[in-house]
Amino acid sequence: MKIAVLGAGKMGISFSRSFLKFELIKPENLHLITRRKENIQQLEQQFPGSKVSDFLGVSTVDADLIIVAIKPQDFQFVAENLKFRLNESQMILSIMAGIKIKKIQHLFNHKKVVRAMPNSPTLLGMGITGYTAAKGISFVDLMQIERFLNSTGRSVYLENENLLDGVTALSGSGPAYFYYIVDAMIKAGTEMGIEKNLAELFVKQTMLGAYHLMNTSDKSLEELIKDVASKGGTTEAALQTFEENRLKDSLKKGILAAERRSKDLSE
Ligand SMILES: NC(=O)C1=CN([C@@H]2O[C@H](COP(=O)(O)OP(=O)(O)OC[C@H]3O[C@@H](n4cnc5c(N)ncnc54)[C@H](OP(=O)(O)O)[C@@H]3O)[C@@H](O)[C@H]2O)C=CC1
Ligand SMILES: O=C(O)[C@@H]1CCC=N1
Numbered sequence: 214m215k216i217a218v219l220g221a222g223k224m225g226i227s228f229s230r231s232f233l234k235f236e237l238i239k240p241e242n243l244h245l246i247t248r249r250k251e252n253i254q255q256l257e258q259q260f261p262g263s264k265v266s267d268f269l270g271v272s273t274v275d276a277d278l279i280i281v282a283i284k285p286q287d288f289q290f291v292a293e294n295l296k297f298r299l300n301e302s303q304m305i306l307s308i309m310a311g312i313k314i315k316k317i318q319h320l321f322n323h324k325k326v327v328r329a330m331p332n333s334p335t336l337l338g339m340g341i342t343g344y345t346a347a348k349g350i351s352f353v354d355l356m357q358i359e360r361f362l363n364s365t366g367r368s369v370y371l372e373n374e375n376l377l378d379g380v381t382a383l384s385g386s387g388p389a390y391f392y393y394i395v396d397a398m399i400k401a402g403t404e405m406g407i408e409k410n411l412a413e414l415f416v417k418q419t420m421l422g423a424y425h426l427m428n429t430s431d432k433s434l435e436e437l438i439k440d441v442a443s444k445g446g447t448t449e450a451a452l453q454t455f456e457e458n459r460l461k462d463s464l465k466k467g468i469l470a471a472e473r474r475s476k477d478l479s480e
Pocket of ligand 2: 310381385386
């Protein structure tokens, strides 16, 4: 299998690293395509043995799978300025937020398209990816793609493409919501006089421990909350303030706004 990655940014690079780490491809079968020529040298050092080109300078792509890892906003330009021909057997795997399979097929004039939404922990092989495929893609092709996706973490096939906007809003963007909450907790810690590095330790270890408890316990989230919140105690005081400020509603609204944005990106 030969793979080309169009857009050697954060996700393109972490995907490439995972494929190499799990020896799903050989370095010489990886072709990274970047926007700027200035990036070529650094990428060549990062990926010894692999081919690196700049987008406008690449005239052929000898790959079975082409991963499109550019920003959705760059897609139109890329589609209109493609200097290489896609042949019928090549598979496109898009990880662009929002851009629908139909649009990719139309702008690339190419049928074989799989659309996936990973998230940033792919970098550690701890990501989760939702994916779906254009009609007519064989089971064997799909399983091959899944094998690659699974080197970056877990993957879930979705029949209904529309659900990918929800997946984008939940798990694609999700790591940022988590960091946002962690950041707010650390800031509260420093405001209460705890040194920043100590506040970070307390919060991160709390998140780690709570995550494992949630994952191993038979109890519901509500019961786990009750286990911490003593009647008339400190947790209850915090939770009451969260409720008064509609924190849960606000988080839900934010996630729905992300879903809306994902839908808008294909317009
Ligand atoms: N970041 C995340 O957590 C996630 C991102 N995604 C999706 O992945 C995609 C990439 O995101 P991310 O890696 O974060 O973004 P980055 O900006 O890090 O990567 C995009 C890369 O594409 C390059 N690029 C732009 N135009 C071209 C071109 N014409 N030819 C070749 N390369 C080009 C950019 O080059 P330059 O450096 O010059 O700008 C950049 O390196 C997006 O579509 C995003 O929606 C999906 C899930 C999670
Ligand atoms: O914010 C974005 O648009 C991309 C998609 C999911 C995560 N990052």
